[in-house]
Amino acid sequence: MLDDSIDFLRGIRQRPVWSPIPEQVKAALSQPVPWEPQGLEAVWSDFKELVQPYSTGNTHPRFFGWVHGSGTPAGMLAEMLAASLNANLGGRDHAPIYVERAVIEWCRELFGFPGGSSGLVVSGTSMANLIALAVARNAARMEAGEGTRQLVAYASTEVHDSVWKVLRVLGLEDHGFRPVPTDREFRMDVLALERAMREDLAAGHRPFLVVGTAGTVNTGAVDDLGAISRVCRTHGVWFHVDGAFGALAALSPSLRDRVEGIREADSLAFDFHKWMHVPYDAGFVLIRDGEAHRRCFSTAPSYLERTSRGLSGGAPWFTEFGPELSRGFRALKVWVTMRHFGLRRIAEKIEENCAQAHHLAGMVSAHPSLQLAAPVTLNIVCFSFKCPGLTATQLEWLNREIVFFLHEQGLAAPSTVRLRGEFHIRVNLTNHRCTEADLEKLVEDVVRIGEALAPAAQGN
């Protein structure tokens, strides 16, 4: 299995990026409950035939969709080591806990958070956002006299969908959330933020949270984190940064200043499984006030008694910092990835992706049939194929078809996005296997397919 998996990764470039799943494969995967043992050989054979060829494709050099990391063989081995221990990191006193504590300590240092801050390795930024926003709300509720005022959270209209979901879970989506408009570069309009806060204060509400984004999912825009943090400080409001992928720009000396304001945040959410290429899933939440973090989640049932000796030692337990009791050893693949590659090399790959984004944007801007849709801040390029005489609906049909064709032929896997009402092709570069030649091929393919399909667009 190990040899085959390494061979699979080695040969990834020769494979289609993605392949549509044949109906007979879907049918073959719908099997009856396996009451009797079938043996590892049979399962492995099914995996190779039915699963491996039809995966997402984000290990491929021309996977450009959404924000997917590419994984690494070292991460794959780390997953195997973690499974060999089958450790539960909810708590207790065992070495895996100290590995996660080491990861937390490194993250504190990387983002300039102080000694009393706390952190937790989680499934992803969605969960990290949930934990951070729950802590922020809990802290606001504990303030004296806050029982009756409506709590209000603020984030830009470009904020990630996971923040909307969290606000829904926290019961704040309907009356406790004010989306703030963005400027021309898709960054939060900080003057509009201040105006909204003043209006809410005048109406007797309690602004308690602002979510800034370091790398929006649509265009990679980075909010003015420094300015937002100053507004938050003036009004005594919790400042959370969603830095799902963008936060790791802080690893690079040449990109760091774009996300400098993270140091001022009360909490930060980001992913290891995106720009650090740790295999899915692995994200992180960092909270400046570690005590507020613990107060939000800590309970003390007798069967989970923390003792001063024995295996029940090791307090505080990680279960006191999040909603989960049982937790896997995700921290190991993060620890292995950071140590194996070193953060300098990971930062170089991040810089390379940003340079590639500018290279792609340059090719798009220079091509008469292509149009750039948004400024390139980090690693995301949004553009579309243009054809004179087509209506907006026809152009949308054409660009959708180009993306379908790229996916279905296994040529490349960009995703799509709607910006200010217009539909575009979206290329995200969190891919350490991608080269400039891959992007040159993408441009050639988009133009070739666009020109071939343009006549058909007239009828749509």
Ligand SMILES: Cc1ncc(COP(=O)(O)O)c(C=O)c1O
């Ligand atoms: C800005 C931003 N926030 C949050 C998320 C959600 O992260 P995850 O998929 O790890 O839960 C993403 C995912 O792409 C993102 O780009």
